Amino acid sequence: MSLLQVIDITHAYASSRLFRRMQRQTAVLSGVSLSIEHGQCLGLLGTSGAGKSTLGKVILGLEKPQKGQVLFQGIDLYHADTTARKRLRRDLQVVFQDCYSSVNPRMTVEQIIAEPLQNYEILSTQELKRTIGELLERVGLNPDHSRKYPHQFSGGQLQRINIARAIALKPKLIVLDEAVSSLDMVTQAHILSLLKELKSSFGLSYLFITHDIKAAYSISDSLAFMEKGEIVERMDDKSQLLSSNHAAVKSLVGSVLSEHPRNRTLKA
Numbered sequence: 001m002s003l004l005q006v007i008d009i010t011h012a013y014a015s016s017r018l019f020r021r022m023q024r025q026t027a028v029l030s031g032v033s034l035s036i037e038h039g040q041c042l043g044l045l046g047t048s049g050a051g052k053s054t055l056g057k058v059i060l061g062l063e064k065p066q067k068g069q070v071l072f073q074g075i076d077l078y079h080a081d082t083t084a085r086k087r088l089r090r091d092l093q094v095v096f097q098d099c100y101s102s103v104n105p106r107m108t109v110e111q112i113i114a115e116p117l118q119n120y121e122i123l124s125t126q127e128l129k130r131t132i133g134e135l136l137e138r139v140g141l142n143p144d145h146s147r148k149y150p151h152q153f154s155g156g157q158l159q160r161i162n163i164a165r166a167i168a169l170k171p172k173l174i175v176l177d178e179a180v181s182s183l184d185m186v187t188q189a190h191i192l193s194l195l196k197e198l199k200s201s202f203g204l205s206y207l208f209i210t211h212d213i214k215a216a217y218s219i220s221d222s223l224a225f226m227e228k229g230e231i232v233e234r235m236d237d238k239s240q241l242l243s244s245n246h247a248a249v250k251s252l253v254g255s256v257l258s259e260h261p262r263n264r265t266l267k268a
């Protein structure tokens with residue numbers, strides 16, 4: 001059984017509540033299906049407005065779709081009872097692009113990482129402190145940082161803190177929505193290698209949402225391309241990327257390949 005199965009999702013946002021009758025806008029997602037296997041990373045690519053983040057929210061249980069199903073470990077996310085849903089939410093975490101607005105600026109790093117742990121686990125003060133220290137070390141930060149506030153960190157360091165919070169409950173799937181997009185190239189490479197390392201040591205699965213085909217290629221096992229709310233191309237093996245005939249995929253690949261055909265390898 002796949003870890004995650006998204007089956008025929010169609011979704012439109014509700015238009016302004018100022019209208020007497022709530023109306024639905026045109027569909028943002030139309031008949032979207034995909035699956036993610038245990039320990040695998042699916043890279044979800046597409047132009048701005050294609051519906052990638054909306055699909056991410058549907059998968060996280062944050063935006064109930066009008067039609068279709070989200071099965072997580074075989075359980076229907078939107079029809080599970082409260083207890084099952086709480087358990088599913090623990091296994092499903094998210095890291096967003098904007099690392100600063102993802103955290104409460106008035107909370108210390110310790111409080112930020114403690115939040116999910118306190119919601120789901122009963123830990124003594126000492127156990128909590130030790131767990132937070134271990135998590136900070138796991139993401140390459142000094143545990144002494146735990147008393148500091150978000151504004152005292154760089155974007156890359158803060159994204160490591162967001163990752164520490166996301167892995168605190170040992171989830172099964174993390175939705176990474178443009179999680180490295182606002183970082184400089186060097187920091188991006190460091191965070192990508194941290195994510196790869198966590199994936200293999202914890203058996204994590206990722207939905208890696210991005211515009212950046214290089215980043216997606218570097219971390220993903222399989223790839224899916226979205227256009228206007230639909231999955232237009234799906235590759236179970238990312239090595240099929242150069243042989244795709246789809247115009248949107250070719251144009252994305254073309255934008256990062258070398259000018260000279262002799263140098264056209266994605267590894268380069």
Ligand SMILES: Nc1ncnc2c1ncn2[C@@H]1O[C@H](COP(=O)(O)OP(=O)(O)OP(=O)(O)O)[C@@H](O)[C@H]1O
Pocket residue numbers: 013014028046047048049050051052053054055211
């Ligand atoms: N909360 C919302 N209410 C109404 N419309 C929305 C809402 N969120 C997104 N949309 C619309 O849904 C469409 C898809 O948006 P979405 O954010 O899913 O795209 P995206 O592929 O993630 O884009 P980007 O790459 O720019 O992040 C867009 O037309 C957007 O304007």
Ligand SMILES: [Mg+2]
Pocket residue numbers: 052053054
């Ligand atoms: Mg988005």
